[in-house]
Amino acid sequence: MNEGPISAFLKRHFRHFNAASLIEAANGYAQHLQSNGRMLLALAGAMSTAELGISLAEMIRQEKVHAICCTGANLEEDVFNLIAHNSYQSIPNYRDLTPTDEFLLYERDLNRITDTCIPENEAIRKLARALLEEWTAADSTSRRFFPHEFLFTLLRNGKLENSYDIDVRDSWLYAAMERNLPVFVPGWEDSTLGNMYAAHCMIGNIKDVHTVKSGIESLLEMAAWYETTTHEHSLGFFQIGGGIAGDFAVCVVPMLREDMKKKEVPLWGYYCQISDSTMSYGSYSGAPPNEKITWGKLSPKTPKFIIESDASIVAPLIFGLVLGY
Numbered sequence: 211m212n213e214g215p216i217s218a219f220l221k222r223h224f225r226h227f228n229a230a231s232l233i234e235a236a237n238g239y240a241q242h243l244q245s246n247g248r249m250l251l252a253l254a255g256a257m258s259t260a261e262l263g264i265s266l267a268e269m270i271r272q273e274k275v276h277a278i279c280c281t282g283a284n285l286e287e288d289v290f291n292l293i294a295h296n297s298y299q300s301i302p303n304y305r306d307l308t309p310t311d312e313f314l315l316y317e318r319d320l321n322r323i324t325d326t327c328i329p330e331n332e333a334i335r336k337l338a339r340a341l342l343e344e345w346t347a348a349d350s351t352s353r354r355f356f357p358h359e360f361l362f363t364l365l366r367n368g369k370l371e372n373s374y375d376i377d378v379r380d381s382w383l384y385a386a387m388e389r390n391l392p393v394f395v396p397g398w399e400d401s402t403l404g405n406m407y408a409a410h411c412m413i414g415n416i417k418d419v420h421t422v423k424s425g426i427e428s429l430l431e432m433a434a435w436y437e438t439t440t441h442e443h444s445l446g447f448f449q450i451g452g453g454i455a456g457d458f459a460v461c462v463v464p465m466l467r468e469d470m471k472k473k474e475v476p477l478w479g480y481y482c483q484i485s486d487s488t489m490s491y492g493s494y495s496g497a498p499p500n501e502k503i504t505w506g507k508l509s510p511k512t513p514k515f516i517i518e519s520d521a522s523i524v525a526p527l528i529f530g531l532v533l534g535y
Contacts, residue, residue, distance in 0.1 A: 280394075342410065346459040460507050
């Protein structure tokens with residue numbers, strides 16, 4: 211890895227515990243890429259609202275990330291921030307809010323995520339109106355696309371361009387669109403726009419509920435991508451948070467090897483998870499990497515790292531190390 215001042219500082223001071231794990235994970239990430247490996251990033255939580263795009267977009271542009279599996283929330287929230295950043299409300303004293311305070315935010319059409327409120331009209335409704343045009347146009351001509359493909363279309367055709375509040379270089383989805391990066395979005399219906407899409411289906415504005423392709427179709431797409439990619443490259447798995455974004459993607463390997471009986475399909479070649487969810491009784495998000503060996507996802511020799519910390523702090527630092535800042 212190249213070593214700029216940030217990398218030099220981290221290597222000098224991050225020596226023990228989660229700090230040491232961060233350095234080890236970043237070194238393993240860089241070594242995986244240097245060995246002609248590729249990396250899938252699983253994005254959970256509210257990382258788009260945390261503006262991870264500032265560092266993630268550069269990782270995509272420099273080909274340090276080769277595919278993304280994310281929740282519907284992270285997909286849409288990157289665009290919400292792109293078109294309405296100046297209307298967001300910061301709530302630095304969010305720990306002190308009473309139920310009455312929360313209700314007052316609701317009455318102002320402000321949807322809170324920890325210390326940040328997403329404005330309903332400037333962000334959510336604006337994007338939903340633009341997307342409805344794309345959904346109904348596809349529906350009327352019996353065309354079907356994945357959730358991210360509809361958003362890629364909006365970013366390409368410039369319909370939202372006059373609304374951009376931030377530099378597009380700080381949008382990870384814009385960078386993914388520019389590179390036509392493989393994106394997989396399981397459980398898209400569990401998102402604000404997914405809820406709105408379902409409502410339009412119930413109202414009758416959209417006739418075919420399958421106009422937006424399903425999670426199963428996304429799983430099939432990812433399985434095909436995994437097989438094609440691993441013909442020439444080892445695939446690594448970098449997971450931010452827990453939940454469906456990680457579980458959906460990591461399960462492609464045992465599905466191919468055990469359900470499809472394709473034993474020649476390789477296991478994941480690198481694994482790292484950043485999570486503040488600790489190991490407990492049956493916790494998926496807090497499950498240690500070694501548990502995945504028993505499910506046929508990793509091998510005993512797979513480089514494995516877990517960093518039990520705040521991903522909004524850890525991920526940009528790892529990205530900075532990999533980029534050589």
